[in-house]
Amino acid sequence: MGTEDDVQALRRMSGLVTPMALRVAVTLGLPDRLRDRPATAHDLAPGLGVDPLALDLLLAHLAFLDVVERTDAGYRTTGFGALLGAEAGNGLNNLLHHDTAAGRADLAFADLLHSVRTGEPAYPVRYGRDFWTDLAEQPHLREAFDRQMTDRMCNWVSGVVAGVDWSRFATLVDVGGGRGSLLAAVLEANPGTRGHLVDLEDSAAGARELLRERGLGDRAEVTGGSFFDPLPPGGDAYLLVDVLHNWDDEQAHRILARCAEAAPAGARVLVVESPGGSTEFDLVMLVHFGGRDRGSDDLAELASAHGLVLESVSPVAGGRSVLEFRVTR
């Protein structure tokens, strides 16, 4: 039998109140609104279109969490709470807001049981369509997702650029390359390499702009399209960064098959993921997409069905490794 402390620890771990209170605070913009101008729930409620008594309950819990503090003029955001603000520049606001890609997707955790029962993503149960279709239909979600991807990469892009000898590749195809921040960094560090990025049209448009802004327009082509369709042929390397973990095995096979078909014999497929990453992240991939972070052995087995032979696994940065496969045929 566990101790009372253990029971309390489990109670805290399983509580939904605090995570949801923080997310609702972010969604209502409270950390920014109360940063320099203290206000009461009654002051704030009409402008926010919320119930004043309910808002007061929320603010009281936020004060308990030290996110806001009580002053004579009402509640004011603390230095700790300011980290949740849109302008804090740490990406948290974009992850927690109910109407951003990640914040909205996390709400599907209410249907985790469905995912565990079926192995399917919970996202479509809640929203009636899959994550990528939702992003295509709501540009502000796509914008938030691309920003999230760019923010997260800031810390480890230089490690990935330094961790691979990219100069071996005259042409590099970045498959599902998002807004292109990694491809831009690789091309900047390797003047002899040309790039070709493929992503869905909305992201591709952002990538075109970014690559042009970085002065790489003449060395980088961008195609708006699906990686389930034939990919640009003849590349020396095909890059998949944090792509396969978004998909179940059947779809991951299809993506690898497209790479293997497009690549000449001897070319490389580089998979950058976090093999054996975090258990929490695995559940996120399951609920949002029906995917998971696969270990190196699983990735090697998946790839071997397409004549891709694992040559090396190199830890780079951000918990990620580069798995380099050689195309054999």
Ligand SMILES: C[S@@+](CC[C@H](N)C(=O)[O-])C[C@H]1O[C@@H](n2cnc3c(N)ncnc32)[C@H](O)[C@@H]1O
């Ligand atoms: C997790 S993000 C990774 C983006 C980029 N590789 C990076 O590391 O920042 C997955 C990418 O796959 C793209 N994607 C999803 N479905 C796609 C499809 N059918 N065809 C092409 N790209 C797709 C998304 O738009 C997104 O940019």
